[in-house]
Amino acid sequence: MKQELEKYFDRLWPICRSITGNGLRESFHILQELIPLQLEEIPSGTPVFDWEIPDEWNINDAYILAPDGSRICEFRKNNLHVVNYSMPIDREMEYDELVKYIYTLPKQPDTIPYITSYYKRNWGFCMPHALFSKLPQKGKYKVHIDSSLQKGSLTYGHLVLPGETDEEILFSTYLCHPSMANNELSGPLALAFLYKELAKLPKRKYTYRFVVAPETIGVIAYLAKYGTAIGKKIRAGYVLTCCGNEAPFVYKRSKQGISIADKAAEHVLRYGSTPFSIIDFAIGGSDERQYCSPGFNWPVGSLTRSMYRTYPEYHTSLDNKSFISFEALEKTIETYFNIARALEMNERYTNKIPYCEPQLGKRNMYPGEAGWIKAGDHLYNLLHFLSFADGSIDLIDISEKRSKSIFDFEAVIRECKDKGLI
């Protein structure tokens, strides 16, 4: 999987995405090779809850000509150089005017910051502070942004992978950042490859919904159209973001805090092999802010690695390919897949022989004369399961009462089904 992840990463990386526009559409088309997302276009000006779809932004080129004629802040070298959603401009100006439109990070002087101005018409350039501080303060600068900002539409994609019931598990990620790795491409790549694994399953209890949309406004548009209808069916959901580097996992709980989404994710982490921490829902996140807003309050959490705003490379040119690891990303996908598997397995089972223990011997389920002494873990798992399977608690609870992973009970469940005990 690693090679495939890297191949798609390399193709998606150079594209200048935003919350609307052709870079976004081009990225969707590449993702469609992996997951057959249905795309929808929402026209500029459409009201979506308290918001409105903005004009569409496209950009061809941007740079600054320095007084000595050299080009700086070249968009074609790094699309972070231009403030995302910059209005077009093409004129000369003095240094003193220019500096009002330059963004740098004085504490990370070799780094280009990532800046946007979606809802306030503006323009600007981003550059390393080290270069900025060497710019001559005399002479004419020419700024050139060949962009357009006009009526168009916002694009999002979604896909429903059906299961035996119409109860849904949601996986959501965003697509809208230009060239950044952990805080952009790790999310859609994880979602697309997770889809591939789930699609391979011979049967699924749950229906799976995949949403890829520009952050915030895209998900708000999606919820404005589908939120009410989906709400009744959602059993658990996760926002995939910032999940591609080698850092320990961080699971951020849904606002409900004790939902089955949280229970399954925390169980899988607790009995998995990767270090992790768990934090409560907090504002200052990604699209769980919309999914968990008071009117919806869906059971949507988020499993990340280096989380937004917690690492110095965040929202800068340092959040690039060398910051992430395709092995780590693969492990993230595997962990999300295990969460889905845990949700699939998790039920309230009922032992059909409730009065005293079933006699295992006559069913060839007992290991012989030495009995308990030689009995391995399997017999204990079996008896433990039969004792607690009274329909009042689910398999995750039963597993944790034995300090075991739900996956340790797969053989027991299969055997009990075969023998007609559940």
Added chain:
Amino acid sequence: MKQELEKYFDRLWPICRSITGNGLRESFHILQELIPLQLEEIPSGTPVFDWEIPDEWNINDAYILAPDGSRICEFRKNNLHVVNYSMPIDREMEYDELVKYIYTLPKQPDTIPYITSYYKRNWGFCMPHALFSKLPQKGKYKVHIDSSLQKGSLTYGHLVLPGETDEEILFSTYLCHPSMANNELSGPLALAFLYKELAKLPKRKYTYRFVVAPETIGVIAYLAKYGTAIGKKIRAGYVLTCCGNEAPFVYKRSKQGISIADKAAEHVLRYGSTPFSIIDFAIGGSDERQYCSPGFNWPVGSLTRSMYRTYPEYHTSLDNKSFISFEALEKTIETYFNIARALEMNERYTNKIPYCEPQLGKRNMYPGEAGWIKAGDHLYNLLHFLSFADGSIDLIDISEKRSKSIFDFEAVIRECKDKGLI
């Protein structure tokens, strides 16, 4: 405030108070300069629940004449020398008889203990053990107590400070101890000055009830008259006692243990600057014993500093002005005031734009292009509040989910009200 506190302390200090009598009335009249308490007189013999108002006690003078003619245990030098509620007596006796009526503290030999005998007719003197052990055991002693114990009345005072609703916050303290500082005067002084602060507020959601009464019997009398009527309206209450020295705060929970009285007090302490500890309700306290008795069980806690029975100066002549600090007392008053403020602010707010986040930009509530990066704590507080304000939890809960004080949300609440968001 400190100077005023000290001035009133100095005036109240020398008065010989008891659970009835003119010393008590005189103290009330001084307090009325600060808080317009309405006084009520309950006649001796009045049944109050399981109790009966005792005869009224007054005292002019008391002393012992030693065999050598010297005066000891002079009431006019320290009113602790006489057992509170001593019957009158004026006769000679031998040492062997006298010693049955002398109380000392052998382990604190230079200290006068504080002893009462309200409900069993008796008389006695209290003195430092060091002096007692030097008394000559031969010769005649003359004991003189010029007191009276006869039909009269018990005095208490109360005041209702109205608010927008008739839901009430109760502040109660006792007045009945002679010259002691932490365990007597800290309570009524804190209550009186707390009243002054609350009365200054331009508006109050709650109605505030102030009760000053002799401990136990006074509050029992008060509850016998008003308890049933008040009970329905009480939302929170506090007993002010032992709150004047430099020790860390101790908050003793109401018997309910999880009442809003406890929640508000613990929240204010947790996010305040003074060290504190929290203990569960326990018998062996002050008037919360009556307020929390099974028939009432009101949400009444108590914020103290060096608590009754936990410090060696308790109930002795060492609990005097040098034991307390007017700065500490002022901090206590401020903390009680903050508890009231927290109760006033605490509500279940409901975000009027429940589906997805409100768009802050169009309301000029968003800090500009750099967005999250430059956003300070205020933006996070605002989004956090809007996300959790679904009417299901109160503002203290919302604040604690962000590990913040409720007071950190004052600006947010004001802004949201101004913008019509709540």
Added chain:
Amino acid sequence: MKQELEKYFDRLWPICRSITGNGLRESFHILQELIPLQLEEIPSGTPVFDWEIPDEWNINDAYILAPDGSRICEFRKNNLHVVNYSMPIDREMEYDELVKYIYTLPKQPDTIPYITSYYKRNWGFCMPHALFSKLPQKGKYKVHIDSSLQKGSLTYGHLVLPGETDEEILFSTYLCHPSMANNELSGPLALAFLYKELAKLPKRKYTYRFVVAPETIGVIAYLAKYGTAIGKKIRAGYVLTCCGNEAPFVYKRSKQGISIADKAAEHVLRYGSTPFSIIDFAIGGSDERQYCSPGFNWPVGSLTRSMYRTYPEYHTSLDNKSFISFEALEKTIETYFNIARALEMNERYTNKIPYCEPQLGKRNMYPGEAGWIKAGDHLYNLLHFLSFADGSIDLIDISEKRSKSIFDFEAVIRECKDKGLI
């Protein structure tokens, strides 16, 4: 009690018990000298829930004649030498065949293991590995087991000790192991002597049910006959097993985990003097597996010392008289008795003077002028009890709120009853 315990231990020790048979009956007859158990015989072939009563097993003798004519594995020297429930056999065989029927513990080479084969027809011998490894591998061996396995019956005993109500406390133990001490005889001895103590009580609120049955199949047979009828009446129950050695107590909770059985046992341990630990219900235990099976799920826990499967002597010839202590066993019986006493005392009491505190002085319940200062623990216990006795919580809760044992409140309860306060 210790001498009596030892006397009965010595008489029960040599008998070869099993889940059926005359050794079991003989053991019951000895126990009947201590507790008048009613015995019942359930015929072989009777279906009991998912199980069936097996044929009855009896044995007279067993041994192996070695090639040199010496006798080894002599049943009459140690009844563990023969696999419990061995079919009769009497023939010669080569070493290579014999070894398939020999059980040893290579890691405990001087120890005889305890092996059974109740439900699979088989035969076998158990011996120390050190002896086994010296057996000549050439020459004829003669194996001799003079046993019978035929239609008969399974025996169990039970007794109901009536109380004022028909709510029941269950004490259950098993009888089925041959010569082993902690994991067999500690249980029935503790139960029999506990019965004697409870029978002496002048009155009992609860009815006590004592069950002595072969482990698993015996209790399944008992429950098949009586389970439904008893179920409604059981308030608490305990399985007495592995409770005779000097190890700290281990209390294993009922599957409910928060039942009054658990609460009383944990309270008594917490305020007792013997070290203890508490573990949650887990499979791999004794008859609580049946009592707590999904269909019953009774509040049945188990107080043990060195628990089954946790000590190396378990199920071997080392679990003998020198492994246990009659002092420890007596302490176990006392602790079970205290649990019963706690259950008897535990009620929701209601203070008849609910508004404010009762005046103790007029009832001669108050210690005099010094009041609180000289008041001992008794006054505090009394006031604490009266404050919390509002009918909403039980006496164990009230005691624990004061970090005291329920037994510390015996005098208070008696005094309040005498004075008509409850």
